[in-house]
Amino acid sequence: MNNTSKTQKIIITISIFLLVLITALTYGGRERITQFESVLGKVLTPVQKSFNAIAGFADSIFSPIFNIWENQKLIMELENENQVLRNKLVDETLIANEYGELKMLQNVFDFVDYEYSENLIEARVVSKDPGNWFNMFSLDIGENKGITKNAVVLNGDGLVGTVYESNSEWSKVISIIDNKSSIGMKIASKDRDYEGIINGGIDGELKGYLFDPKAKVYKDDLIITSGKGLYPEGIIIGKVMTVEIDSNQLLINISVKPMVDFRKINRVLVLPPDKIEEEGE
Template identity: 30%
Template sequence: MKLNRFQKILLWLIGISLSLSLILNVVSVTTPFSEISRQGYNVFSMLKYSLIDYPVTTVTDFFTSFSRLWQVRQENDLLRTQVDQIASLQGQLAEAERQIEELKQIADLKTIVSDYDLIPSTVLSRTQEAWNNLLTIDVGSADGVGLNYAVITPKGLVGKVTKVNEHTSTVKLITAEDGLNKVSVKIEIDEGKTVDAILVRYDSNEQAFVMQLLTSGATVTEEMRVVTSGMGGVFPSGLLVGTVSKVEELSNAVGMNIYVRPSADFQSFNYVCVVRRQGASQ
């Protein structure tokens, strides 16, 4: 077998080491020691340490330290990966807890709202381009959904059904800014007293609905509740829309702009209920 250069050097070093060891052992057992033999023994010992023992020990320590360092690095990489996974799992857990809470609110809503049949559903899609306009839910005609049925979350009204398929439906949100989404509402002035109004449009800058009164002489103040009146024939009466956030007198002193802050969080919901009047055909 042909040896490479490294193997030849290694065999040469081993041969020198064995030769020195043999000579030193012979010298060490020779008695009595003469001064020359002592000096020779010391020289051979020094050569053996310098050429064999120290280099071998140094190389061995280096590879041992390198092996430990590599092991520590692998452990650190593993710990770093586990920390990243923990952060991801914490985010998933928080989202799961939020969805569970939302489902609990939907269940409570079905108990509270007894005047209507509620069809619970999950939001399937809501594109960024139509974020404030449209979304798709996972119930359709097979589940009893019909056109123009109101859609709510536990916090309030969010839209109406505009397209129905067998197992899915399209919902137009009341935050759509096309000017074709008017909602008949009433403002709760005092206990048992309301004023009729209409939601004209959604103002994305104010993040509120612009509302106009249908009657004059009423005093409207901030934080008054606004609910659907049922007068438009689309949305049932009594669904919460929001609260008055700002009242502006018009420059011509003829009327006022009233802004209504939505009660529903339009930026974050995964579950909704379709509202169907009891007795409506399925």
């Protein structure tokens, strides 16, 4: 009896040690995932896709009923915002006749440069994080459509994240708020050309700083990608929530609320990394 108990304890200890080792080895996203994961994904992805399609259909029917008050409020906010944006657009168009300024507007409102839009691949979200820790989800496309690690993922609201791991038939996406790698960003304003760096912060916000210590940045300023680094220029990231001046380091620190609702994503667009490099050149 004692021997059995001792053997069990040894097995458990070894298992835990091995799991810790595997965690450490696989952390950070792998270039290629194992054959076992690939086959499992290949089998489960079509099933998950069907389940998700049914869930999406149910959501489209029941969500307006459950969220009727919220939706009413949202419609009013959007109408107001739309009015402001329309006026702004008219003013901008009247004042700015130069091509460069119009292109900037296109970047802000359409957020993907037209050169890149040709290379965007549509994908469907097949499964989401079962827990409440990360905003990670899997897509129904992978290397079969040229999607590899670090491909940029976006949707109608803006930047969603990057591909964390991929295989032939499916890929795993990590949101920008869960990723600690830096994003080159700038303020979406034709008068204030200030750039900086931003990355996943704590509790669903993005934290970063501007390079120019004298930069003029205000709450509710729109932040877009600057084109430096992994992401192409002009993708909406979010809105500035707080601005703090760090006099010791001569930096302006900002926190940004992402425009994307990461929990309500069903379809996305993916830009393969090789296409970004090609266009960048």
